[in-house]
Amino acid sequence: MKINGSLTIYDVKGLRTDLMDLLDDNGTFEVDVGDIIKCDAAGLQLLYSTGKTAVDMGGRLVVSGESEALRQVLQRTGVTLDMIMHQQDGQETKSGNS
Amino acid sequence: MDDLNRFIETYSQEAEELLNEIEETVLEIEECPDNTDAINRLFRAFHTIKGSGAMFGFNEIADFTHHVETILDHVRNGGLPATEELNDLMLKAKDYVEWILACKRKGIPVDSGVGQCIILDLNKLILKYQCYKNESVTHAPSNDTETQEKIPEKTYRICIRPDRGLFANGTDPSLLLDEIRELGECSVTPLFKDIPSLNDLDPEGCYLAWDIILTTQEHVNRIKDIFVFVEDECGVNIDLIDTEDESLDELPAKRLGEILVDRKNIAEDKLKDVLGRKKRIGEMLVESGLTDHQTIESALAEQGQINDVREKRRGERSASCIRVASGKLDTLVDLVGELVTMQARLSRISSTIDNPDLLSVVEEAERLTEELRDNTMSVRMMQIGTTFSKFKRLVRDLSKELGKEIELFTEGAETELDKTVIERLDDPLVHIIRNCIDHGIEPPEVRVAAGKPATGSIRLSARHSGANVLIEIKDDGAGLDRESIYVKAVEKGLLPANADLPDKDIFNCIFVPGFSMAQKVTNISGRGVGMDVVRKSIDALRGTIEIKSVKNQGTSVIIRLPLTLVIIEGLLVEIGQDYFVLPISIVKECVELPREDILRNRGRDIANIRGDVVPYIRLRNEFEIEAEPPEQEQIVVTGANGNRAGFVVDRVIGEHQTVIKNLGKVFSNVKDISGATILGNGKIALIIDTQNLVENRELLEAD
Numbered sequence: 092m093k094i095n096g097s098l099t100i101y102d103v104k105g106l107r108t109d110l111m112d113l114l115d116d117n118g119t120f121e122v123d124v125g126d127i128i129k130c131d132a133a134g135l136q137l138l139y140s141t142g143k144t145a146v147d148m149g150g151r152l153v154v155s156g157e158s159e160a161l162r163q164v165l166q167r168t169g170v171t172l173d174m175i176m177h178q179q180d181g182q183e184t185k186s187g188n189s
Numbered sequence: 190m191d192d193l194n195r196f197i198e199t200y201s202q203e204a205e206e207l208l209n210e211i212e213e214t215v216l217e218i219e220e221c222p223d224n225t226d227a228i229n230r231l232f233r234a235f236h237t238i239k240g241s242g243a244m245f246g247f248n249e250i251a252d253f254t255h256h257v258e259t260i261l262d263h264v265r266n267g268g269l270p271a272t273e274e275l276n277d278l279m280l281k282a283k284d285y286v287e288w289i290l291a292c293k294r295k296g297i298p299v300d301s302g303v304g305q306c307i308i309l310d311l312n313k314l315i316l317k318y319q320c321y322k323n324e325s326v327t328h329a330p331s332n333d334t335e336t337q338e339k340i341p342e343k344t345y346r347i348c349i350r351p352d353r354g355l356f357a358n359g360t361d362p363s364l365l366l367d368e369i370r371e372l373g374e375c376s377v378t379p380l381f382k383d384i385p386s387l388n389d390l391d392p393e394g395c396y397l398a399w400d401i402i403l404t405t406q407e408h409v410n411r412i413k414d415i416f417v418f419v420e421d422e423c424g425v426n427i428d429l430i431d432t433e434d435e436s437l438d439e440l441p442a443k444r445l446g447e448i449l450v451d452r453k454n455i456a457e458d459k460l461k462d463v464l465g466r467k468k469r470i471g472e473m474l475v476e477s478g479l480t481d482h483q484t485i486e487s488a489l490a491e492q493g494q495i496n497d498v499r500e501k502r503r504g505e506r507s508a509s510c511i512r513v514a515s516g517k518l519d520t521l522v523d524l525v526g527e528l529v530t531m532q533a534r535l536s537r538i539s540s541t542i543d544n545p546d547l548l549s550v551v552e553e554a555e556r557l558t559e560e561l562r563d564n565t566m567s568v569r570m571m572q573i574g575t576t577f578s579k580f581k582r583l584v585r586d587l588s589k590e591l592g593k594e595i596e597l598f599t600e601g602a603e604t605e606l607d608k609t610v611i612e613r614l615d616d617p618l619v620h621i622i623r624n625c626i627d628h629g630i631e632p633p634e635v636r637v638a639a640g641k642p643a644t645g646s647i648r649l650s651a652r653h654s655g656a657n658v659l660i661e662i663k664d665d666g667a668g669l670d671r672e673s674i675y676v677k678a679v680e681k682g683l684l685p686a687n688a689d690l691p692d693k694d695i696f697n698c699i700f701v702p703g704f705s706m707a708q709k710v711t712n713i714s715g716r717g718v719g720m721d722v723v724r725k726s727i728d729a730l731r732g733t734i735e736i737k738s739v740k741n742q743g744t745s746v747i748i749r750l751p752l753t754l755v756i757i758e759g760l761l762v763e764i765g766q767d768y769f770v771l772p773i774s775i776v777k778e779c780v781e782l783p784r785e786d787i788l789r790n791r792g793r794d795i796a797n798i799r800g801d802v803v804p805y806i807r808l809r810n811e812f813e814i815e816a817e818p819p820e821q822e823q824i825v826v827t828g829a830n831g832n833r834a835g836f837v838v839d840r841v842i843g844e845h846q847t848v849i850k851n852l853g854k855v856f857s858n859v860k861d862i863s864g865a866t867i868l869g870n871g872k873i874a875l876i877i878d879t880q881n882l883v884e885n886r887e888l889l890e891a892d
Contacts, residue, residue, distance in 0.1 A: 169377030
């Protein structure tokens with residue numbers, strides 16, 4: 092599934108429904124984030140929940156594509172794509188005094 | 190678009206409250222520049238405005254307040270003194286933010302010129318302060334190196350545990366994290382364990398949490414400030430875990446479990462797990478001889494207690510206030526009014542049906558209705574203090590402008606009045622206080638010459654007096670010039686010449702339109718429009734206004750207002766088949782008017798009541814009621830603003846709790862009736878605007 096444009100608090104409700112429809116079968120699927128131009132913590136949370144659901148069902152989530160907006164939110168919230176895909180809790184990420 | 194408007198509205202409301210707080214706080218600081226509590230409050234208020242401003246897209250406000258915050262930070266850290274110059278700028282800053290909000294609401298583009306000027310002035314102030322500081326440092330003896338020593342770094346553990354509603358509230362936690370990062374070196378650890386799978390996920394609820402380790406030179410208050418505007422939606426725990434400073438005495442000693450966690454000997458959740466089964470950790474610790482049972486119990490009790498207290502406080506904070514649109518309140522009051530009327534009808538009907546079961550139920554319903562009515566009315570009540578605090582600013586600015594020294598004292602700020610009354614009281618009070626400042630209080634040199642203290646005082650007080658509230662504005666200025674007013678009044682044909690009149694009659698002249706005693710018209714007052722407008726506004730609130738003045742000692746203006754405009758205590762009277770209500774607050778007495786008295790007066794509408802001459806109006810004639818008058822009519826004598834007038838009616842029925850209903854647009858030009866009410870028997874009674882009726886009659890007779 093490709094997420095277009097925005098992955099924010101305003102979109103998560105609709106996207107959750109879309110994602111749940113896709114998750115029906117084996118739990119493994121791919122989300123293409125390449126076209127995301129807006130993203131916030133609520134969006135990340137949805138991605139994480141999707142990953143968790145996939146793992147619970149015995150499958151996994153693959154995030155593909157690169158998005159500057161997503162990268163920034165990840166960096167600001169201390170989250171990595173690894174955490175989302177492999178469902179680990181946080182690891183310390185250093186961020187210096189800028 | 191609707192959403193946007195809602196955001197603007199919510200933000201504006203919040204910001205307005207904060208701006209009021211800012212104004213009050215600045216004035217507080219002005220009185221006591223060392224009040225660190227007030228300075229912190231000021232900082233937090235601007236910080237909240239900035240934070241939520243950025244969140245709701247009010248970038249002009251966020252950018253501007255950022256500068257204000259910077260300078261306040263200097264003040265807070267004890268360097269920059271809270272001078273008059275600074276206070277002036279703070280008030281200007283407050284006004285500017287208020288103006289931006291007004292522009293946003295009206296959809297007008299914001300001109301940032303004013304803001305730039307304020308920022309420039311603020312920067313100058315910082316620069317001045319820094320020059321001064323550098324000077325004092327270079328002049329300081331060379332052995333005083335401690336002041337230049339590096340500020341010690343401290344490391345904090347910040348645990349952020351947002352509530353579910355954080356996102357819905359418009360908060361983006363990444364902004365909070367950004368702000369923390371600005372303070373120093375930090376590591377951010379996101380916690381996902383609460384995020385459920387898609388099935389159980391409320392996508393708009395916040396399940397994320399963070400643990401942050403921050404090493405910074407900033408004071409812990411700087412960290413706390415970041416969370417000021419989300420403190421209700423976000424649990425935040427800040428612990429000092431490491432410091433370069435040797436003096437750790439002021440900190441509570443670390444508990445064993447924490448030390449173990451800090452040393453990474455055991456994982457935090459493991460420790461929590463064990464702590465949950467307190468018996469085992471107690472045993473373990475006791476076994477290893479580190480501590481005893483009691484210490485463990487006590488530590489747990491302390492933790493529990495603190496949590497409980499915090500929880501309770503948080504609960505109280507969120508439950509203590511809710512925002513309700515005033516329109517909803519008006520509807521509620523309206524409905525309760527209807528209910529009270531219906532209840533009266535029900536009581537009346539039930540009293541004719543002799544059924545004990547029904548009677549007891551109706552009585553109970555009556556009690557509940559009364560309670561509901563009183564409660565609903567109290568919801569509309571607001572403390573007058575909010576209005577009072579606005580005047581502090583007015584007095585401060587005007588006295589400065591006029592080169593006078595004036596202090597404002599307020600009393601009874603907690604007195605409650607109906608919301609509408611308070612709102613409509615604003616303008617009249619401003620007028621009166623302006624008059625006090627401009628004409629009342631003399632310049633310092635004149636005061637000193639007259640043997641008074643150089644600083645004049647204005648006392649603003651409010652207190653309850655029965656179903657009324659008395660508001661008094663009292664100054665210790667020059668007082669009204671009785672003679673000059675009298676001369677002017679005679680000149681204008683308002684009063685007869687050479688008459689010995691009471692002060693009241695003479696002072697009342699200043700309420701006449703166009704009557705001004707000011708020798709020069711200033712931009713503050715003196716145009717002769719003002720006191721008559723004041724009088725009109727107070728009349729419209731069904732209140733009265735009175736002036737007392739002693740030359741060279743001061744003037745006091747006393748305003749008497751009803752507690753509420755929705756329900757009045759009325760006197761119910763009957764003429765023919767019709768009912769009328771007169772406000773009981775102005776009724777002085779009711780006496781019988783024998784027919785022979787009318788004849789004796791030969792049709793002139795004047796009654797002789799115990800030797801006093803009282804002019805009266807026959808309501809029967811006024812409202813053209815054709816029914817035959819009874820043998821014995823009654824006269825209701827009223828007195829307001831010193832004028833006595835009688836109203837002749839057929840029968841006085843008695844007191845009546847009157848729920849006022851507007852007559853509606855169709856009858857908006859009916860002058861002598863101020864409203865209507867529905868009686869227990871379903872009939873309508875008109876509420877008479879006695880003041881208007883008397884004035885109209887006087888005008889007619891004058892013609």
